[in-house]
Amino acid sequence: MIKLTLLHPLQSIPVRSWTFEDEEVVCIGRSTESHVVLFSAVVSRRHIELRRSGKNWELINLGTNGTYLDGQPIASIPIVDGLIVHLARSGPKIQINFVPNPPSVQVEKINVSPRDTKAIYAPLEVAQVVTIPIPEETEIGISKEEDDLTEAENNRDYAAE
Numbered sequence: 001m002i003k004l005t006l007l008h009p010l011q012s013i014p015v016r017s018w019t020f021e022d023e024e025v026v027c028i029g030r031s032t033e034s035h036v037v038l039f040s041a042v043v044s045r046r047h048i049e050l051r052r053s054g055k056n057w058e059l060i061n062l063g064t065n066g067t068y069l070d071g072q073p074i075a076s077i078p079i080v081d082g083l084i085v086h087l088a089r090s091g092p093k094i095q096i097n098f099v100p101n102p103p104s105v106q107v108e109k110i111n112v113s114p115r116d117t118k119a120i121y122a123p124l125e126v127a128q129v130v131t132i133p134i135p136e137e138t139e140i141g142i143s144k145e146e147d148d149l150t151e152a153e154n155n156r157d158y159a160a161e
Contacts, residue, residue, distance in 0.1 A: 001101050002026065002050065002057060004036055007084065007093040019099065026050040028087070028094065029063070042088035050079065050096070059096070063087060 004026070005017040018036050020026050028036040031045040038047075047063035057079040061067040065088035067074055074085070083096045 001099045002052075002079075003097045003099045004028070004050075005095040005097070006036075006038070007095055009093060012084075012093065014095075021101065024052045036094075038087065038092050040087070040091055042091040047087050048085070057096075057098075059083070059085065065089070065091065 001019055001021045002023075003017055003019045006015045007013065008015050020035065023035065026036070027034040027046055027049050028038065029045050029047040030038060030040070030043045034046065042065050044063035044065065047061075048067050049060045049062060051058050051060060058076060059067070059074070059079050060076045061074055068086040068089060069077065069083070077083075079096050081096075081098045084093055085096075086093055
């Protein structure tokens with residue numbers, strides 16, 4: 001996966017970012033048909049292309065005002081992680097990073113059937129099925145001691161106190 005970050009022109013802090021997982025070519029420019037659209041007078045409609053070749057990426061300058069790396073104009077360069085380029089001398093700065101693809105998680109449906117429960121979706125590695133016995137209605141109630149206390153409270157004469 002490749003991540004593009006637009007950097008603030010003075011402070012080099014991230015302003016906006018885009019990630020691309022499956023694209024073979026990523027276009028950056030002023031055209032609304034580009035993958036990354038930058039509205040700047042010095043940016044060409046199709047300013048640069050990032051092209052994947054196997055596991056490697058290449059940056060190709062297509063812009064009239066050029067693309068610069070460390071103040072030097074470039075036509076085409078292999079992309080390394082953390083690369084920062086200027087689109088035109090005074091144009092936007094783009095940082096390019098490689099981000100590992102997040103591991104895919106398999107989720108499986110687990111049906112649980114006591115009373116009014118629903119299906120639970122969980123990753124297989126994380127799911128734990130625990131059976132909790134639910135007492136029958138005849139088993140639910142209060143103990144003899146609780147029943148005696150409740151009866152005593154109900155029969156107590158509070159008016160006499």
